[in-house]
Amino acid sequence: MKKVLTWYLKPYYRRMLLGLAIKFIGTIMDLCLPWILAYVIDTVIPRGEKSPVFVWGGLMIICSVLAWSFNVIANRMASKVARDTTESIRHDLFAKIMYLSNRQTDAFTKPSLISRLTTDTYNVHQMLGRIQRLGVRAPILVIGGVCITLTLDPVLTMVLVAVMPIVVGITWYTSKRGIPIYADLQQSVDHFVRLIREDVAGIRVIKALSRTDYEKEKYDVINQEVVQKEKKAGMLMAVVNPCMNFFLNLGLVFVVIVGAYRVNSGLTEVGKILAFLTYFTIILNAMMNVSKMFIDVAKAAASADRIMKVVDGSWDMTLVEMEKQINDDAFIRFDNVSFSYNGRENNLSNINFALHKGETLGIIGATGAGKSTLAQLLLRFYDVNEGSITIAGEDIRSIPFDELRSRFGVVFQNDTLFEGTIFENVNLGRGLSEEEIKSAISCAKATEFVEEKEQSYQNQLNIRGNNLSGGQKQRILIARALAAHPEILILDDSSSALDYKTDAMLRKELRESFADTTTIIIAQRISSVMNADAILVLEDGKSVGYGKHETLMEECEIYREIAATQMGEV
Secondary structure (H helix, E strand, O other): OOHHHHHOHHHHHHHHHHHHHHHHHHHHHHHHHHHHHHHHHHHHHHHHOOHHHHHHHHHHHHHOOOOOHHHHHHHHHHHHHHEEEEEEHHHHHHHHHOOOOOOHHHOOOOHHHHHHHHHHHHHHHHHHHHHHHHHHHHHHHHHHHHHHHHHOOOOHHHHHHHHEEEEEHHHHHHHHHHHHHHHHHHEEEEEHHHHHHHHHHHHHHHHHOOOOHHHHHHHHHHHHHHHHHHHHHHHHHHHHHHHHHHHHHHHHHHHHHHHHHHOOOOOOOHHHHHHHHHHHHHHHHHHHHHHHHHHHHHHHHHHHHHHHHHHHOOOOOOOOOOOOOOOOOOOOOEEEEOOOOHHHHOOOEEEEEEEOOOOOOEEEOOOOOOHHHHHHOOOOOOOOOOOEEEOOOEEEEHHOOHHHHHOOEEEEOOOOOEEEEEHHHHHHOOOHHHHHHHHHHOOOOOHHHHHOOOHHHHOEEOOOHHOOHHHHHHHHHHHHHHHHOEEEEEEEOOOOOOOHHHHHHHHHHHHHHHHOEEEEEEEEHHHHOOOOOEEEEEEEEEEEEEEEHHHHHHHHHHHHHHHHHHHHHH
16 A cells, blocks of 8 residues: 555655645635634624625635635546556556466466456545545545634534544544455455356356356355455444444534523524534534545555555566577477476476477377476476476576567467457567468468458457357467467467368478478377477376387387377277
8 A cells, every 4th residue: 555655646746736735725615604604694794784795695605616616626636646546556567467477377366366457456546536535625624624613612612522532533443444354355356256257258168067056056155255245344334434423413412502502691603603513514524524535445455455466576487697508409498397386296397308490399198298388388487497498599597588489479278369350369469461461361271261251351259259160260379370470389289179181281381381480289189290300298297208100109108099099089
């Protein structure tokens, strides 16, 4: 919270001070109105002259107009500061999320990061706007109201001031208790968002397997958890307004009783009592607004803490200065690479291979063998625990992230198409020419179905490409990977939805048109990798075979079993 109020608000301090001055003037105008009214009732009217009444009435109109105008201007300035500050926070938060390592993303969880970008930044925005509008106006109304009532009737003011410590104590206690409660609530909201995200993404599977009731039960459990925590937070904060109302209204009762006694005794005047009651109402409303502000502050403090845990978090992957291995003739080399997701048991152990420029490596193995993990290590989504990975003799830990990843064209398992045109999805903001995009679509064997569509390359895709078939999606994704002519191409199970003929045509196109591109093909089909320069066979994160198809058929039992199984299916 401290960083939000210092670092992010610092560029707007001058504007906030100007808004404070304008809000101060507008609030003073509001405070003048009851005093003028009391003066007119007690002093001007008894004279029996009309002209002073109109003069003071005109002055009240001027004060009202000034109060309205200045408050509107100040509120607009406050909204602009809140908007711009929140924009900066969102920008930094989004930028940090984009550069988090996969390990950090896994630790925070994606639903939590989404919640921080949306709900938490909204809470901070609400607080920044309210604290500028009410955080200035409410204290001025309270302090100014008390000061003016002192000039009207000090005895009645003491009655009012007597209840203030109780009201302040209630507000402080509830806000202190509220911050951890709202932080806990946001944790449950994160779990809630994650469940909804999973259910919406997998709604077809849920329906197909008739698991709707099961998912509804899971939803009811987490929904009830959120409801209970919202109830706990709401019950705590609901104490504030009734308690403040009770004590302030109790004070008002005493003011009326004491005021009536003093008027009857000739110690004060009716106009002053009327003004005093008006000021009391103003003070009451101001204190109610302060209580609302503290609720927003409690929410925002919890949210700001969650945001800053991401923004201020240290990078767990940094650039390391290492000497380039000039004598290494391999373009890509894995040297005794071991890696673990949980830090306890290895997901990859002692992986060794070397690829020369333009060669193709096929990787095959059972589900969970570590095939995709190997690709993620090469892209440095995670850092290896042991060993090293080099590209052209440079350890990837010494290559800047943008420079490293600009060398790659990648198609991941379950990859994403974005809402937009086919052209935009292939280009993906890289500034590629129309010729490059059309050539990539042709190489990916997608020209046939793309040009069949109305508006061709400008045809709009739904979110995740849901208006395309599985094979069509994969060909668009492959076109995206090929469009920038990458040095290294990674195809992670990218042909699983393609028919054998299209798969064979695609591999032929890669050999002919991308001969200088070093390619890594991760596949379930032996037919997709059998013509590769080398094939790596993985089992339980370990290399159990490496070589050409013919060599593996002779020497690797697991590879022979896979081949026999697939040939039998054919």
